[in-house]
Amino acid sequence: MTLDNIKEEIEKAKTVIILTHESPDGDAIGSSLAMYQALKQMGKEVDIVIPEHPKTFDFLPCANEIKKAGRDDIEYDLGIALDCTDTTRLEGFNPWYDTAKVKISIDHHGTNAMFADYNYVDPVAPACAQILIVVLTSMGIKIDKDIGTCILTGIITDTGGFKYDGITTETFEFTASLMRIGVNVSEVYKKVLQVKTRANFELTKLAVNRMEFFEDGKIAFTYITKKDEENANAQTRRP
Secondary structure: OHHHHHHHHHHHOOEEEEEEOOOOOHHHHHHHHHHHHHHHHOOOEEEEEOOOEOHHHHHOOOHHHOEOOOOOOOOOOEEEEEOOOOHHHHHHHOHHHHOOOEEEEEEOOOOOOOOOOEEEEOOOOOOHHHHHHHHHHHOOOOOOHHHHHHHHHHHHHHHOOOOOOOOOHHHHHHHHHHHHOOOOHHHHHHHHHHOOOHHHHHHHHHHHHOOEEEOOOOEEEOOOOHHHHHHOOOOOEOO
């Protein structure tokens, strides 16, 4: 089974790099940080590489340990891509993944290109983070409050706060299990979906002012530019 292969390869590896897609959302960042902490728990030498990410997620445990680039002085034993459909979405930071001795992909998108040596993809799951609960449990990892907070962030982000159609009964069962170990659902929800910076409000105002409607109001179109983000000081965080 693929899950058994993934467990075996992770156990064998000494050096690991974790990567996710460009313009990462809460599921990508939360899943990556959860896997990072799990591998640290196993005593692995692991790097988590996310060149840029929204400041919104700086509250997550170990977010300050995210790196902008991988190491060039070693060939990683294992490369793990999370919440990523194909290697093109790894953008310019995939050389460390390409040169890893073994490659793993864990994802929930039905469009996944099955690009790794071992692919664990569950398109029924509403978030990659939800899949990680299964993966980490099978590996004997203790899902503590910090790991659970990262996992819940991914679930809340990709379910829109439990309101999208892809939610399963397992989503709520897993959330309940995270609450039992001390994860504060209300706090994570507020930080991920309700806390907005002044820059966010400024960009929202621009987007609303530029909105145009077509097809008798059935289609709405708006935009913001990179220059708008710079003017609003809304740049993503560079580790």
